[in-house]
Amino acid sequence: MAEFLQAKDNRKIIHVDIDAFYAQVEMRDDPRLKKLPLAIGRDPDKHLGHGVVATANYVARKAGVHSAMGSIEAKRACPNLVFVAPDFDKYRAISAQIHAIFHEFTEMIEPVALDEAYLDVSSNKMSAPTLAAKLRKRIWEETHLTCSVGVSYNKVLAKLGSEHHKPNGVTVIPHNLAQDFVWELPIKDFRGVGAKTLEKFEKLGIKDGRDLYAMSQDDLRVYFGSFGDVLYWQARATHFGPVKDRSIRQSVGKENTFEFALHDRQVVEAAFKELASKVVANMEKRKLLGRTLTVKIRDDDFHTSTKGITQSVPFELDPAFMVRQAMLIFDEAYPDDMAIRLLGLTFSNIEEQKYQAVSLFEQ
Known part of the structure; x- marks a missing residue:
């Protein structure tokens, strides 16, 4: 019976787990922390012994520090442990970036936490291992964070795979090896x-x-x-639980990374027009509206700037408006010399279409 069930399961499931997410973000933002044992949580020496470790980097984990451990106990296990207070607003913003990347590969996404999700890529024509490689590359390019990925035909095996080679590993478990x-x-x-x-x-x-x-x-x-x-x-490598999309999509956007830097304002405007038309088409197809429009610009030095505008009612789905807004922000950020490697437009604060949206310029 089990063998029959296993043979019938031909899905392509990917489990993505960002390595030591909170700690990795802090090490990315402050490279001095990379070689130190790091815990995300309140320092017991500064908070009367109170606090719990949210996560720890792999240096600290080798010393016996782990998530949910009391801060005092963690300090005993690793006396030179460095504590950094968590910044959940920052982590949520980065998680949103990562989930936007997930949506480039599939609409069937089950978030588990800020740093973890299942993706059903069965409808994608590319092989699951190829998709996993492209996904990891996109996450690194976008966030400079590594992740561990499991690839298989069900959620349990994909999760076991992502845990098998940590950090920054990929494990593919096909039917014949499961x-x-x-x-x-x-x-x-x-x-x-x-x-x-x-x-x-x-x-x-x-x-x-x-x-x-x-x-x-x-x-x-x-x-x-x-x-x-x-x-x-x-034990029979069998599990039929589906990847469940638990909520309405949080953002709809499109980005373009350029092989060669853009140096001409008219070329930048043309790129924004292409992005705007794709975002609007995507929103209209899903019958969604957004109250926040965010423009993203990355230059040749990997400096990324994002600026958004939010209104109390959803924006009109108007590509021309999106381009005007994008160019206003672009001209403010890059008045003279430019070398642009990435442009992006995103709607967030998403809701289903229930009434007519209005333009910002009509208010």
Whole structure:
């Protein structure tokens, strides 16, 4: 039965996990932190011993520091640990950038956290490994952040894959290798196996996926209740849970990265016109409106500037208006010499079309 179910699952699922997201962002923004053990959280020396580690970089993790650990305990494990207070507004903004990249590859996206999501790319004609490579390249170009990616035919295997080679790794688990992969997996690495479950497995002498596979479904139910069914199918590399889009899309935008820098204002305006027409067509197709329009410009020195305008009611879907707004911002930022490598236009504060939008210039 399990083999039949497995053979019928021909989806292409990608799981993306940004490596030590909060810590990596802070190291990117302050390179002096890269070689230091870093924790994101409140410093216990400055907050009367209070605080919890939100995440830690890999230097700190080697010293025994991990997320959800109390700050005092983390300091004991790593006395030279450096604490940086979290900046969740910044993290949310970067997460939105990353999710906008996801939408370049598929509309079937299930966010798990700011730094993690499942993508169903089954409808994309390119192979899943090729898409994963392009996705990682886009995230690096856009944010200068690395990610770990798992590629397979279901969500569980994709998640196990992204955890298999961390950080900055890719693991592809095709049908013909899936069962061997699961058999060799230590029991502690199975999804949902925590400390108490692991203790039970140790008493039962279950050490890896092959041992788990040998257990009957009835025995697993006896020892683990309904979770036994989950374990039974995990051991058979089978899971049919769909990638679920949990909310209305948060932004609709389009960017263009240029192989050669743009030096002419008329060429920049033409590029904005092309972007505006694509964004408006996308919004109209999905019957969406936006209350915030953001313009993004990156120059040859990798300096990125973004500026948005927000109004209380949605904007009219007018490409000409978008280009006018974009050029006003562009002329303010680059009055003289220019060497432009990326341009972008994005609508956010998205809502479904329910009434007629108005233009900013009509207010």
